[in-house]
Every structure is written in structure tokens, then in C-alpha cells.
Amino acid sequence: MTTEPKPVPIPTPLTAPFWAAAQRHEIALQRCGECSAAIGYPRLNCPNCGGRDLDWFTATGRGRVWSYVVVERADPTFAPDVPYVLAVIELDEGPRLLSIVVDVVAAYDMGLLDLAVRASFETRGAQQVPIFVPIGEGA
Structure with missing residues (x-):
């Protein structure tokens, strides 16, 4: 069975x-010049105050x-x-991103909640895609 390559993100002017x-x-990340909110994915307006700065x-x-x-069945490309862990990561700055956490044992309990992580990157074609890896509390 031939494995297809994972999809490669295509940047837009906004992203x-x-x-x-x-x-x-x-x-x-984006930051609003009017209310200082950090914004998790690219937008034209601040979701907090509506500002455009x-x-x-x-x-x-x-x-x-x-x-x-824990994903146990996936599209053939993945x-x-x-099994792999698909997670919502709450960044230190506040916004949440959806990503994959690698280098963890696929847990079937609540063991990964609140796990400290840092960004790492996976190469897909010519693009780098953020993924996350666990870090120690002192790191």
C-alpha cells in the first residue's frame, strides 16, 4: 500500500x-492594538473588541x-x-491552537490534560507545520 504525502498548507495573504x-x-500570533488581546488564528478584526489595528x-x-x-482511525495520509494525539493547546499568551502532540504515549485517561508543551515543527513539502512536544516543568 502506497502512503500519500500529508497535505501541505497553502498560505493566503491573511495567513x-x-x-x-x-x-x-x-x-x-496577532495582537490587537486597541485592546491588547492576543489572537489565535489570523483575522481581519479582533474577536474581543472588533478593532482592526x-x-x-x-x-x-x-x-x-x-x-x-487519541486518534485511532485516520485518513490514509495519516x-x-x-494512534496519535490531536490536542487543543492553550498557548501561554492565551489563544488556543489545534495541533498534534508527539512523543507521548497514547493515553486513554486524563493523563495529558494540562501537560506542558512547546512548539516543534514538521516538514511537509516546502512548508513547516507546528506540532507540539512535552517539556519538563523546569524547561
């Missing part, structure tokens, strides 16, 4: 700064597992990775 940062192995900044790339599922 280009996020993907350019990923190429540098960084997580970029949004700038990009480099986040720490650290956070905690807020929620997760089947070689099964």
Missing part, C-alpha cells in the same frame, strides 16, 4: 505571516494541553501515525 514564522520555527508578534511557542483525543 502568510503565520506560515513565514513557521518557516523560521516560530509561532506568530492588528499586528503580528512572536509567541513563546509554549503552552499546555487544554483538551485532546494512517501511519495512528
Whole structure:
């Protein structure tokens, strides 16, 4: 059986700064100039106050597992990775991102909730895609 390559994100004008940062192995977020809210995925308006004065900044790339599922059946492109952990990561800056957590034993209990993680990156084609790995409490 031939495995197809995983999908490669295609940056748009709105998402280009996020993907350019990923190429540098960084997580970029937007910040509202009116209310200072950090914004988790690229938008034209602040979801907190509606402001349009949004700038990009480099986040720490650290956070905690807020929620997760263990994927046991997947599309053929992701089947070689099964089982894997798909998680909502709450970044230190506040926004939440959906990503994969690697280097963890697929847990069937609540053992991964609140796990400290940091961004790492997976190469897909010519693009870097953020994934997360566990970190020690002192890291």
C-alpha cells in the first residue's frame, strides 16, 4: 500500500505571516492594538473588541494541553501515525491552537490534560507545520 504525502498548507495573504514564522520555527500570533488581546488564528478584526489595528508578534511557542483525543482511525495520509494525539493547546499568551502532540504515549485517561508543551515543527513539502512536544516543568 502506497502512503500519500500529508497535505501541505497553502498560505493566503491573511495567513502568510503565520506560515513565514513557521518557516523560521516560530509561532506568530496577532495582537490587537486597541485592546491588547492576543489572537489565535489570523483575522481581519479582533474577536474581543472588533478593532482592526492588528499586528503580528512572536509567541513563546509554549503552552499546555487544554483538551485532546487519541486518534485511532485516520485518513490514509495519516494512517501511519495512528494512534496519535490531536490536542487543543492553550498557548501561554492565551489563544488556543489545534495541533498534534508527539512523543507521548497514547493515553486513554486524563493523563495529558494540562501537560506542558512547546512548539516543534514538521516538514511537509516546502512548508513547516507546528506540532507540539512535552517539556519538563523546569524547561
